[in-house]
Amino acid sequence: MGYYTNTIVKGKEFDEVIDLVTEALKIEGFGILTEIDVKETFKKKLDVDFKKYKILGACNPNFAHKAIQNEDKIGVLLPCNVIIIDQDNKNIEVAVVNPIESMSAVKNDKLEEIATEVQNKLIKAISSI
Numbered sequence: 001m002g003y004y005t006n007t008i009v010k011g012k013e014f015d016e017v018i019d020l021v022t023e024a025l026k027i028e029g030f031g032i033l034t035e036i037d038v039k040e041t042f043k044k045k046l047d048v049d050f051k052k053y054k055i056l057g058a059c060n061p062n063f064a065h066k067a068i069q070n071e072d073k074i075g076v077l078l079p080c081n082v083i084i085i086d087q088d089n090k091n092i093e094v095a096v097v098n099p100i101e102s103m104s105a106v107k108n109d110k111l112e113e114i115a116t117e118v119q120n121k122l123i124k125a126i127s128s129i
Contacts (some may be wrong), residue, residue, distance in 0.1 A: 004097055005122070007094050021125070021126070024128045030060045030121070032056050034055075051085065053083065063114055070111055071106055074106065082094065096125075100112070
């Protein structure tokens with residue numbers, strides 16, 4: 001497993017997949033703190049046309065609290081990013097960060113257990129879509 005886990009959603013509209021992802025994350029205790037519309041940003045800032053691509057910043061407050069208690073600078077790696085990409089109007093890709101991989105750079109054993117729990121919840125969420 002690399003720095004992300006993904007799934008492909010077929011037969012659904014882009015905005016519908018965003019709603020499904022948001023709801024699946026909510027069931028696992030995550031809220032969406034940020035939403036970045038990459039397509040809109042590239043158009044506005046660079047005048048570049050780009051495919052539909054959104055980055056959701058998902059946070060589970062309980063796990064964030066535990067992580068920050070064990071490593072007060074861990075906030076630089078939060079929240080957990082989830083991306084939704086319209087790959088070709090028939091396939092919407094959903095990918096989530098692998099928190100085990102990103103937190104491994106910190107060298108704090110207490111974070112490994114937290115990262116494993118977070119990863120399991122993120123994978124469960126996207127697998128349910």
